[in-house]
Amino acid sequence: MSVLVAGTIAIDDIKTPTTAHKNLLGGSACYAAISASYFAPTVLQGIVGHDFPAEHVETLKKHGVDLSGVEHSDGKTFYWSGEYFDDLNTRETLDVQLNVIEDYHPKLDESVAKSKIVLLANMSPVTQMEVLQQCHADFIIADTMDLWINVTLEPLKALIEKIDLLILNDSEAKQLAGTNNLITAGNRLLEMGSKYVAIKKGEHGSMLFAKNHFFTCGAFPLHEVLDPTGAGDTFAGALAGYLAKSEGVVSFKDLCQGVVQGTVMASFVCEAFSTKMLHELDDAKIQARYDEFIRYTQVI
């Protein structure tokens, strides 16, 4: 099965305590689509401006990402610039220019809309809903962030009612659920309508909630995080790709294994700047780290 990844396509400038780079390939959908492409045929839906570098197009193509869902506009590409501090635990957005995504209303080709697994990578829940309404998916995943909880809460709630899996990080889960207990938060989010909820906790791993199921795993151990940008998108992309690779109805076990696969892929992306590490992977490297992670977490 193929996976559709819809979200932002961006040009990023990123600073960390040790280094800085400009004009990087960024955006939630790019990280997620490249990550997903290691597991299943991947279609990308999004919009770019006239300034989107040809090398970034080549990069996506090299990963076999189907770009037939990428719309082009005369404006400028969505731009994000951020800086990391304090051993990369805090991030400050220096500049955001919405540009072409400001008035973006996705039009899905039939070939794109027929994907059975859909990942609505992080973007406005209004746009996520527009994609969702054009899809014929079996399983819909949506990622979100604090910005949308703050500025588009009602559209986000409406979206959550229509999806199968909501992905968000721990502070966002607490904020959206109105509690400091993450277990209570996960269960309250389930009551908002999505069948499953995944809470990402960075270096502390992640948790997966269903009505009568629960799963928790740690993060892959990293001695150094060089750039955590896109780690959450990469996690979501791998999870979506893994589900697309599996046959039949998505089970809780599939989701657990997808979370582990997401954990593994997210660990790679943190080890180098931007999407760099994602370009250096192959199936053997991914399998080796997956096996290593299994050894690190299984007691029976």
Next chain:
Amino acid sequence: MSVLVAGTIAIDDIKTPTTAHKNLLGGSACYAAISASYFAPTVLQGIVGHDFPAEHVETLKKHGVDLSGVEHSDGKTFYWSGEYFDDLNTRETLDVQLNVIEDYHPKLDESVAKSKIVLLANMSPVTQMEVLQQCHADFIIADTMDLWINVTLEPLKALIEKIDLLILNDSEAKQLAGTNNLITAGNRLLEMGSKYVAIKKGEHGSMLFAKNHFFTCGAFPLHEVLDPTGAGDTFAGALAGYLAKSEGVVSFKDLCQGVVQGTVMASFVCEAFSTKMLHELDDAKIQARYDEFIRYTQVI
């Protein structure tokens, strides 16, 4: 095999945002010994004053804890009083009176010293070393805390060189290792001399380090934490008891299973005040939660 638990025996007064109790059974060794007693014959080494309530003695006896290592003094029992704030994430010590532990130099009976698994529960590393030097143990575990890193760093370092497993929490691990990366911290602590290092992360679970091995697991999911006092001691006690139950040389696999057992027992103790929940357990309840935790963490 039997396990020796040496540490503090205390009278605690505890306040939480919802309730307060006085004259509770407390101290690192009491939590740890009761926890260990569910897995193996447990001997307690420590000191009490003339005011130590008979009901606390009865409580320990009811759990089958061998009190032949408990020394008696004319002074007052070690006293601790603390208050929890902010959904129990921060704790303030209101009062500490060392009393009889101030000049305590443990004298181990031969029957106590012969235990093959020894847990040096949290107390001064100077006292921990005095116990260690009288033991003929196969495997020695030491728990510690920030206070000892701050005031008795050199004795703590000397102790770490002589033990098999060091247990401490995440902020203590970072402080002692001088790094904000927990993976680097774990490995640096191994270089200080103990064969294994376990880092406790509260609601985020724990990690176990060895030279060529690593293990990580989440915490047992709790909707509510009523009183986290003694959770770390309970974790260490269950781990020690589990090792004592196992036969032969301690393997990394044994330690992983012991960490899971510690995780399960620590989750129980958080659900009620003081040691209360530890008194209400039985093998079936412990096994049921262990099995539940295995389902929550295993993907293969």
